[in-house]
Amino acid sequence: MRTRWLVVGLTVSVLLNLYLLLGWLRTHQPQAPVPRLATRRPVVITNLLRPLRTNIVFAPRLLSWRDIESEDYPTYIANLRAIGCPEATVQDIIVADVNELFAARRLAEVPNPRREWWRSEPDPELVRQAEAKRAALDAERQALLATLLGPDWETRRLTAQAEESRNPLDGEILGTLSAEARRQVREIEQRLARRIESLRATADPEAADPEADLARLEREARAELARVLPPAQLEEYLLRYSTTADRLRAQLRGFNATPEEFRVLFRAQEQMAERLDQLESGPGTPADARRLAALAREYESTLEKTLGPARYAHYRLLQDPLFRQTRQTAERLGVEPEKLIPLYRVNQLAAEERQxxxxxxxxxxxDRTRELAELYTAHLASLRQLLGEDAFRRWQAESPP
Incomplete structure (x- = not known):
């Protein structure tokens, strides 16, 4: 009995001790720090730091042309004047800028009759349209400059005059030239013009063939152009502006060549000229004469194959001096086109009989004098019948006795 109570007492004592131990541990755990509220105190400034001018470091932004230039011309002019640009310089800048603007518009908006390089004479309607558009653009340019610079401004025709006097580099082929290529072409043109002017100023009136030196200068200019322009653009330029093309257009007046026909004829003449250049200069020899004759036959054969018999016959007719003279007379007198060939035949027959x-x-x-007089009388009668009385009298009035 006493043993059982002893066990119970020990158990209760152990439990009480454990309880007391747990309570002591709980009361002795470290507490989480409590945040300290900062106390705001008035700030007392004991010294003042005032920056001196010598302590300030400036980083200025440099003035660039973008700060001055503007798409709005009045703003552009105001900016130029604001930086102290002299008035004469302001005018030069604005005139050059406006001229450049309208030069670009002329290239884009004015039709160029010489793009149709295969025509002996430009299309009259296209010429009229080009002149009207060019006049309208020039009036617009003048009005703009008068508005910007005042009504009494002195026109300085920088780009405008220079561009008008040049061969326009426009169209689908030449219009794609770079600015650098255009500059080089203009320089070649200017050099050629100076050389031609110098040649004419110093030419010997007694020279046997003054045209040979001119042709040599043009060949040199063409070689320079060939170093600047690709083949397609070079040919387009020559088709428009070369002496060979101008001469061919004169020869083909009335032929109404197509672009392809003109191109073939132009290439044939160019090839013949190159081969002629390869012949030795100086007095002609029998061998030279034979080579020239062979070149002429080859040239004519190429033309006949290209044009066909009918068109070739028409082309050869246009090369006859008597036909060209007859055509000029008929045009001057206002004779109907259908009478041109009969007039030519009458003149041709009269010339053959006279010879x-x-x-x-x-x-x-x-006998010779009598027959010549009879031929002349018969020729006059045929002309009177073909021309009609009014045109015949006008022809007699302007013809030498």
Whole structure:
């Protein structure tokens, strides 16, 4: 009995001790720090730091042309004047800028009749349109400059005049030239113009062939152009502006060549000129004469194959001096186009008969004079019938006796 109570007492004592131990541990755990509220106190400034001018470091932004230039011309002018630009310089800058603007518009908006390089004469309607558009653009340019610079400004035709006097580099082929290529082409043109002017100023009136030196200068300019322009652009330029093309257009007046026909004829003439240049200079030899004759036959054969028999016959007719003279007379008198060929045949027959009479050694001088008079009378009668009385009298009035 006493043993059982002893066990119970020990158990209760152990439990009480454990309870007391747990309570002591709980009361002795470290507490979490309590945040300290900062106390705001008035700030007392004991010294003042005032920056001196010598302590300030400036980082200025440099003035650039973008700060001055403007797409709005009045603003542009005001900016130029604001930086102290002299008035004469302001005018030069604005005139050059406006001229450049309208030069670009002319290239884009004014039709260029010489783009149709295959025509012997430009299309009259296209010429009229080009002149009207050019005049309208020039009036617009003048009005803009008068508005910007005042009504009494002195025109300085920088870009405008220079561009008008040059061969326009426009169209689908030449219009794609870079600015650098355009500059080089203009320099070549200017050098050629100076050389031609110098040649004419110093030319010997007694020279046997003054055109040979001119042709040499043009060949040199062409070689320079070939170093600047690709083949397609070089040919387009030459088709428009070369002496060969101008001469060919004159020869083909009335032929109404197509672009392809003109190009073929132009290339044939260019090839013939190159081969002629390869012949030795100086007095002609029999061998040179034979080579020239062979070149001429080859040239004519190329033309006939390209044009076909009918068109080639028409082309050869246009090369006849008598036909060209007859055509000029008919145009001057206002004769109907359908009468041109009959007039040519009458003149041709009269010329052949006159040549026959002049070279007939069997005729006496009296017979020759009589036959020539009869031929002249018959020729006049044929002309009167073809031309009509009014045109015939006008022809007689302007013809030498």
């Amino acid at each position: 026959r009479v002049l070279t007939d050694s069997a005729l006496t001088e009296e």
